[in-house]
Amino acid sequence: MxxxxxxxxxxxxxxxxxxxxxxxxxxxxxxxxxxxxxxxxxxxxxxxxxxxxxxxxxxxxxxxxxxxxxxxxxxxxxxxxxxxxxxxxxxxxxxxxxxxxxxxxxxxxxxxxxxxxxxxxxxxxxxxxxxxxxxxGSPDAPDAPDVPDVAAVRAGLHTLPTARLLHDWETTERLLRSPRHAPVAAELRALLLDELGRREPEAVNRWLTDGGTSPAGYIGNDRDPAD
Known part of the structure; x- marks a missing residue:
């Protein structure tokens, strides 16, 4: 087939x-x-x-x-x-x-x-x-989030729930404001975008067409990674 x-x-x-x-x-x-x-x-x-x-x-x-x-x-x-x-x-x-x-x-x-x-x-x-x-909003601030490891994220990306992907997308928003970590944040966003697009192509398509800054309002966070 x-x-x-x-x-x-x-x-x-x-x-x-x-x-x-x-x-x-x-x-x-x-x-x-x-x-x-x-x-x-x-x-x-x-x-x-x-x-x-x-x-x-x-x-x-x-x-x-x-x-x-x-x-x-x-x-x-x-x-x-x-x-x-x-x-x-x-x-x-x-x-x-x-x-x-x-x-x-x-x-x-x-x-x-x-x-x-x-x-x-x-x-x-x-x-x-x-x-x-x-x-x-940068990782130099006292309450800044940790910088994720790109290799670890890439290895386990397909097993993460959609809610975690949306959360990580919001985290990269802060990392992008740091000149030191912006390249890592951009690479993470590319991985997240590909995975979100694989799971919810129509929702991501609407989000990108509308020019929104976050996919959270377009994608449900209760989808199983295997779907």
């Missing part, structure tokens, strides 16, 4: 381009916003240094820079222990050092300085929120 062709590989829409495009646009927006924040901050601070009293530049500014770096290390000790991430401490120290001349530059620039400050606050909040959200 001939085996009917598997409809899943040919009929499912490819989830990569829409989701990848959104993620790429988001990263691009964050990158450009961060560049604008740096340009505005430094662009106002440099002229502000000319009108800042010497006490502010030689005493207050270095003190703020050192304090900022110390706070960064206390909040995230890995920044100092990891050589690949120590540049973050330097950036924080420089930002703290420039705070005094930046304040003086805003005060001396009048309406232009006020506008620059407003734009900086709006874009800075966007960038800082993205960074904080990524850290909270």
């Amino acid at each position: 001939p085996v009917p062709p598997d409809p899943w590989p040919d009929s499912r829409p490819q989830p990569g381009p829409p989701l990848a495009r959104r993620a790429q646009l988001h990263r691009l927006a964050v990158r450009w916003a961060g560049n604008v924040v740096v340009v505005l901050y430094v662009g106002v601070a440099l002229p502000g240094a000319l009108v800042t009293p010497w006490v502010g530049m030689l005493v207050i500014a270095p003190a703020i820079g050192l304090l900022s770096a110390l706070v960064a290390v206390l909040v995230e000790p890995k920044l100092f222990r990891d050589p690949a991430r120590r540049h973050v401490v330097v950036h924080v120290a420089v930002a703290g050092f420039l705070l005094a001349p930046f304040t003086a530059g805003v005060a001396a620039s009048g309406a232009v300085g006020g506008t620059a400050l407003f734009v900086l606050v709006v874009l800075g909040t966007f960038v800082a929120g993205d960074r904080a959200f990524a850290w909270v």
